Amino acid sequence: MTASADVPVPRRGPKLEPLLLSxxxxxxxxxxxxxxxxxxxxxxxxxxxxxxxxxxxxxxxxxxxxxxxxxxxxxxxxxxxxxxxxxxxVDEPRPGRPPTISVDQVEAVVVSTLEEIPKNATHWSRSSMADRSGLSKSTVGRIWRKFQLKPHLTDTFKLSTDPLFVEKVYDVVGLYFNPPEGAVVLSVDEKSQIQALDRSQPVLPMMPGMPERRTHDYVRNGLTTLFAAFDVATGEVITSLHRRHRAAEFKKFLAKIDKEVPGHLQVHLICDNYGTHKTPAIKAWLAKHPRFHLHFTPTGSSWINQVERWFGFLADQKIRRGAHKSVRSLEADIRAWVKQWNENPTPFTWTKTAEEILDSLARFCQRISGAGH
CATH class of the missing domain: 1.10.10 (Arc Repressor Mutant, subunit A)
Structure with a gap:
């Protein structure tokens, strides 16, 4: 007799034990x-x-x-x-090391990471800390993620030793927030030693599933220096390219600014403390052009000069991955990029007041005051 399709056929084998619940x-x-x-x-x-x-x-x-x-x-x-x-x-425990570790073990990993250095390296790796602590590499990784510890990373900082740091911060930031009436505020600096680099072999273009590829080695074809004055109100940029980086070239650049900025406006320039900005020749030129006013950033504080951010855009979008067989071709590319920027300029929005900057710096100094002790 054939069983109906709707009637299940019991599995052959030993009789099942009843399952009774309390x-x-x-x-x-x-x-x-x-x-x-x-x-x-x-x-x-x-x-x-x-x-x-x-x-x-x-x-x-x-x-x-x-x-x-x-x-x-x-x-x-x-x-x-x-x-x-x-x-x-409930899931059975898996074979291997128990899934939990003691608080003392966690503390030992954190303290060792922060206060000790391995014998044969400058910083801990997951492998070396696993050997040091007796824990697995994955457990060390979880502890580091939990406490936001990244021994493999390093960052840079530099505290200004300028005795007039506070006064200069107030001066520069004050120009950003409250520019003088009837004046233009220009953030000025030089991007020196821009290299005209050409790869030793042609760059292979990007393809589906494959990034652009280039050789690791290159040929140096000369240097140029870009002088730039970034208008903090409009984002427009006045630039000049020179093969050398001296007070003579900076003086020529000041003359170009004088020519391009309408004569009825005062000109406030935010500059760093580079020596070419303070030579007798520059001081004599400024004395003959009284509408120019120089404001110096604190030493070691290029972050406060807005033109540095603009230089970053230029480097990322044009210079870093460019290939140039000559300085002339490099300069032509820079001029074309600047022209395109000025067709649709974008000013930067400065948000931190001088008080906020100084408070943030004070907190940072407090955090690092015990470093190395």
């Missing part, structure tokens, strides 16, 4: 079965046990079909429950 176990299983998505694995196991419970033993295949899971999954968790009851539905 009232307390049923309450717990019904609560687990209603768990949210974050605990669906345990919820499914609870539903399997509830479906298998009772004096009349339901066939495994029937339970599997009702829950739309594999029969072996039903068999596994039914057997686990009969062996360990409710505890059997």
């Amino acid at each position: 009232p307390d176990e049923r309450v717990v299983l019904e609560r687990w079965a209603r768990r949210a998505s974050s605990a669906q694995a345990v919820a499914l196991r609870a539903r399997i046990v509830l479906a298998c419970a009772g004096a009349d033993v339901p066939p495994i295949v029937v339970v599997a079909r009702e829950l739309r899971i594999a029969a072996d999954t039903v068999r596994k968790w039914r057997r686990r429950f009969l062996t360990a009851r409710l505890d059997g539905l």
Whole structure:
């Protein structure tokens, strides 16, 4: 006789042991079965046990079909429950190192990372710290992520030793927030020694699935210096290119600014403390052009000069990945890029007041005051 397609055929094998639940176990299983998505694995196991419970033993295949899971999954968790009851539905501990470590071990890793240096290296790696602590490399990595420790990274800083630091910060930032009426404020500097570099072999263009490729070596084809005056109000830039970087070239650049800025406007220039800005020749030129006023940034504080950010755009978009067979071609590319910038100039928005800058610096000094002790 052929069995009907709607009637399940019981699995051949030993008779199944009845799965009987106590009232307390049923309450717990019904609560687990209603768990949210974050605990669906345990919820499914609870539903399997509830479906298998009772004096009349339901066939495994029937339970599997009702829950739309594999029969072996039903068999596994039914057997686990009969062996360990409710505890059997919780994931078994995995072989290997226990998943938890002590607070003392965590503290030892953090303290060693911050206060010690390995014998044969300048900084810790996950491997060396694992050897030092006796923990696994993955555990060391988790501790470092938790405490935001990155021994492989380093950053730079420089504290200005300018005795007039505070006064200069107030002066420069004051020009950004409250420029004088009837005046233009220009952030001025030189990007010196821009190299005309050409790769030793042609650059291979980007293709689908493959980035642009270039040789690691290059040929130097000369240097140029870009003088730039960034208008902090409009974002427009006055530039001049020279092969040398002396007071004579800076004086020529001042003359160009004088020519391009309308004569009725006062000119306030924000400059760094480079020696070419303070020579007798420059002072004599400024004396003959009284509408020019120089404001110097604190020593070691180029970040306060907005033209430095503009130089960054130029380097990223034109110079760094460029290839030039001559200084002339490099200068032509720079002039073309500057012309395009001035067609749609973008001023930068200065947000920090002088007080906020000084407060931030004070907090930084407090944090590092004990460094190295």
